[in-house]
Amino acid sequence: MSAATAISHNKPTEPHKSWKKINEERKALKRQRKQDKALKDLKRVQELAASAVNETENGKAASKPNPSTVSIAVPGSILENAQSAELRAYVAGQIARAACIFRVNEVIVFDDVGVTTARETKRIYEQDDADNNGNGAGKATSTVRSSSLQLARILQYLECPQYLRKYFFPLHKDLKYSGLLNPLDTPHHLRQQSKFRxxxxxxxxxxxxxxxxxxxxxxxxxxxxxxxxxxxxxxxxxxxxxxxxxxxxxxxxxxxxxxxxxxGVYWGYQVRIAHSLSEIFTKSPYDGGYDVMVGTSDRGTSVQNVPNQSIGYNHALIVFGGLQGLEEALANDEKLTVDDPQLLFDHYINVLPKQGSRTIRTEEALLIAMAALQEKLQPQQADVECDLSDLLPRSEDTGIPMARDVLVSKKKKKKLVDNTESNEIQPAVIATKLSPTPAVPRRPNPFNEHKRAEVAPQSISMEADFEVVSASTGHTAAVNENQNDDLSRFD
CATH class of the missing domain: 2.40.50.140 (Nucleic acid-binding proteins)
Known part of the structure; x- marks a missing residue:
């Protein structure tokens, strides 16, 4: 007992600490941990910034140039030539379809009538949107022709993927018949199950x-x-x-x-509104504007005289006229002083020299011109060629998984049942077909007098179904038969 007591007295005893000192040490340790964490976060942020700068520099060094673009300009007045609201919407849908088929990157809707001749059909763009959204009147900053505004709105609506339209396009009378239009089915309109980057x-x-x-x-x-x-x-x-x-x-x-x-995938088009013909050229979204400008008119040079791949471009612009052509659009533009529209373009081309109709509608001229100019244009930066057939949906891919039995109609099912029943009796039919049957001699045409005279009477068999007799003989035989047998007489 005494030895244990001696050992306990020989152990060094720690001085007694108050709770105040203990709390101060804990606070100091916590402060030190916060400082260490802040230093680590700062070091991490600096490393990320340095790596981002390096990636940006490397990306700039190895970045690919943007492919060459094609822009088209169509007048908004083409909708005024339609007879009903449904046809106006359908004409706009045709413009959108043609733009996507030929991989157009920008669609410009311009006013070819002018303020002085169409003042009553003008309306305020912001006022129109404010009235439809119910937010009150907007400020009159600019005016847009109603047909141009409707065409631009329908073009934007069709270009937008289906799952995003409810976010950007509220109910509007210009989009009343948009459900009748054919879908564009462009690559960026992806299905839910599509796996694209x-x-x-x-x-x-x-x-x-x-x-x-x-x-x-x-x-x-x-x-x-x-x-x-x-x-x-x-x-x-x-x-x-x-x-x-x-x-x-x-x-x-x-x-x-x-x-x-x-x-290299086509990713839709942009829509821009121009208030006149001159704004098509002056408000280009590309640096340096358009380097090649092509005008289409029946007064231009024949497209057949243009050599293939002779029009090199980086940003090409193709302008189409309205009902009165580009000449009327030039006359209504007060900012342009030239008299001949051919002076505005690098190439003034007639895409269909020998046309059968007196006039070609703009939606028809768009398809004809883009098809005719495909071999004439030569882009400076071509698109990347990649095989993306397995990643992008096809036209027959609706995105709705269905069983095979659902796809088979009732008519096909009935046909399958009939084929099954016919296969069971097929051996008897084959045996019947294999048995020889006597050949029935061919008879001459009773209405051909020359052939009937050439055929001998002995060639006609007595077992035939009918005989060719004259009209008088047949009538006499029928009368005698009716007299002998009263039961065969009928009215």
Missing amino acids: YREGVVCDKQAKEGHSYANVGLLNDVLIDKALEPGVRVTVKMEPSSDGSRKQRGTLVSPDEPRRET
Whole structure:
């Protein structure tokens, strides 16, 4: 007992600490941990910034140039030549279809009538949108012709993917008959089950972490993007590969030109409104404007005289006239002082020299001109050639999984049942077909006098179904037969 007591007295005893000192040490340790964490975060941010700068420099060094573009300009007055609202919408749908078929990158809707001759049909663009949305009157900053505004709105509506239209296009009378129009079926109108690296989307108002946003890109779940944007903005998202550990689908915001530049896929067109013919050239969205401008008219040079691949371009513009042609559009433009529209263009071409109709409608001229100029144009930067047939949906791919039995109609099912029953009795039919049957001699045509005279009477068999007799003989025989047998007489 004494030894244990001695050992306990020999152990060094720590001085007693008050609770105040203990709390101060804890606070100091916590402060030190916060400083270490802040230093680590700062170091990480600096590394990310340095890597982003390096990637940007490397991307600029190895970035691909944007492919050459084709723009078309059509007058909005072509809708006024239609007889009903349904036909006006259908004409706009034809313009959109032709633009997508020939991979047009920009569609310009210009006014070829002018303010002085069509003042009563003008209306305020912002006022029109305010009246339809119910937000009150807007300020009269600019006026747009009603037909041009309707054509531009329908073109934008058809270009937008179906799952995004409810976000950008409220109910409007210009879109009343948009359901009658044929879908464009462009590559960026992706189905839900399509797995492509780029998608069009809209920023949602769903709460996300700082510096990020959620976007609806046509999938079951929203995609987390790497930028914080206001809701309702249309974006182009590059989809990242999904990781096994995370359920969230992530994406990166890219330029709308990147899908076409990287993969060569046609990614739709942009729509622009020009108030006159001169604004087509002066308000070009490209740096340096359009380098090649082509005008179409029946007074131009024949397209057959233009050599193939002789028109080199980087940003080409093809202008189409309205009901009165480009000459009337030039006369209604007060800013242009030239008298001949041929002076405005590098090439003034007649795309169909020997036309059978007196006039060619603009929607028809668009298809004819784009088809005729395909071999004449030579882009400086061609599209990238990639095989994307397995990634992009086809026209017959509706996106609705259906069983094979559903696809088979009742008519086909009945035909299959009939074929099955006929196969059971097929051996008897084959045996009947194999048995020889006596050949029935061919009779001459009773209405051909020359052939009937050449055939001998002995060649006609007595076992035939009928005999060719004269009309008087046949009538006499029928009368005698009726007299002998009263039961065969009929009225």
